[in-house]
Amino acid sequence: MGASGPAVRLLLSALPLGCLIAAWGSGLDRASADSPGLERLVPGPLRAQADRSAGAMALVRGDLPGALAHAEDAVRRDPAEALGNSLLGTARVMTGDTQGSEAAFRVSAERGWRDRLTQLYWFDAAMRADDVERAALRADALLRADPVLPAADDLLTPLEASPQGRAALAARLAQKPGWSAAYFRPRNDPDPAMLQHRTQVALAVAALGTPLECGMIGDFSAMLIGNGMRREAEQLRRASCPGSGPGAGDGILADGGFGQLARKQDGGPFGWSRFTSGDLAVEVTEQAKGDYAVKARNSASVTRLILSQAIDLPPGAWRVKANAKAEPGSLVASLDCDGRARRPAQVDGELTGAGQLLKAETCDRAVLGVWLRPGEGEAVIDDIAITRVN
Known part of the structure; x- marks a missing residue:
């Protein structure tokens, strides 16, 4: 059973850790290399450890014959040891020995559940066999051992690509493993497909009756919104954080009465952002119990964004x-695409009277802005609402 191209790259990405593991303390075996007479005093397992270290470094250098020879020596000296067999399996994968690599990884699988190379090999085998549940189990084992595995995104992308794979991942995440938070913080610039797939995984976790913590999905939701996926972010928040703020959940305007902003002093991804500076004061105050308002004063010479x-x-x-x-x-409002609020050039209607008219177009990352023109007086906003014009 051979390894696919992506699996080989994942195996190679694991090797620096393999080198460190293989090099754990072997002073006596190094001394025996300088004094051959001492070799008989070195226990077999320690000599095997030196062979593993040399083999791992040879593999990193691209010296496949040397890596294979050292790995075979390590297994001959300590046949049941997991790391030696995983190194031998990796060297055989790289040299195209499919049957030999499978045999070595079968031995290491029996003894090295936490060994990264072994789990990667059997993850790839499960994926090629379309056994997504077993693949998710192997991925879970890898990530429990190393929640910030550098190759995690590459590892999980094939699983996320199918509904069955996403369901299998959701089943693992429902157990609240330590890698949950890292999963919703992709390290690379995520493409829309990855964000969409991970949203579906999170929704599947919630459907199992074990929703993710609100705090865990906050940054991920902000990432969704930043990529023009507000609707998906709202779905995720409703599933994981029901009742997480006044006005939240209507899919249009969150926190119209500023209660969420008052409690957090920022709306997070599902509410208002507040802007202040030396000549612009914006604060949230409690007018009565549970009744909040935004107070703003603009002493600058230009119209400024307040919310x-x-x-x-x-x-x-x-x-x-x-x-x-x-x-x-x-007070005037603006509606813009690309996530950036811009000072409106024209205003149709009175925001604090019958209302200001805004025209929405199809766009990503739409943002509503509230602006305050310069003046001596203070503006006190009790609430804001938005409705469709028939």
Whole structure:
């Protein structure tokens, strides 16, 4: 049974750890190399350890004949040892010996459940056999041993590609393993397919009755929103964090009454971001028990952004209305794509009166902004709502 190209690369990525493991203390065997007479005093397992170290380093150098010879010596000296057999299996994979590599990895599998090379080999074997449940089990073992495995994203991508694989991963994550948090913090720039797949995995975990912790998915949800996937982020929040804030969950505007902003002083990925500077004061105050308002004062010479929120609006006309005490025309709203709020050049309607009209187009990363024009007075916003214009 041979290894596929991706599996070979994963095996190679594991070798630096293999070198360290194989090199664990072997002072007496090194001395015997300088004084051959001492070799008879070195126990077989220690000589095998020296062979493993030499074989691993040869494999890293690309010296396949040397790696194979040292690995065979290590196994001959200590036939039942897991690391020696996994090194031998890896060397045989690299030299195309499919039957020999399988035989070596069968031995190491019986004795080295935590050995990374062994788990990678059998993960690949399970994937090629379309046994996604066993592949997920092997991936779980790898990641429990090393939650921040450098090759984790490459390892899991084939599993995430099918509904069956995602279900198998969800079953492992439902057990709350230590690698859960790292799984929802992809190290590489994730593509939309990866984000979509991991969202589906998280939703499947919630469907099993074991939703992920709200804090764990916060950064992942922000990543979704940053990639124009607000709708998916909302689905994930509703499944994992039901009732996580006033106004949250309607899929349009979260935290219209600022209660979530008051408790956290930032809305996270599902609420308002607040902006302040030396000439712009923005604070959340409690007017009465459970009744919050945003107070803002702009002493600058230009209109300034005070609040913004990522939002998912279907194309069409929308009316934004603020229940506020402010000078007429001092508060205005904006709606922009690409995640950045821009000062509106034209305003249609009165935000604090009948409402300001906004036109939504099909775009990614839409953001609603609330702006305050310069002035001596203070604006007090009790709540904000947005409705479709029929």
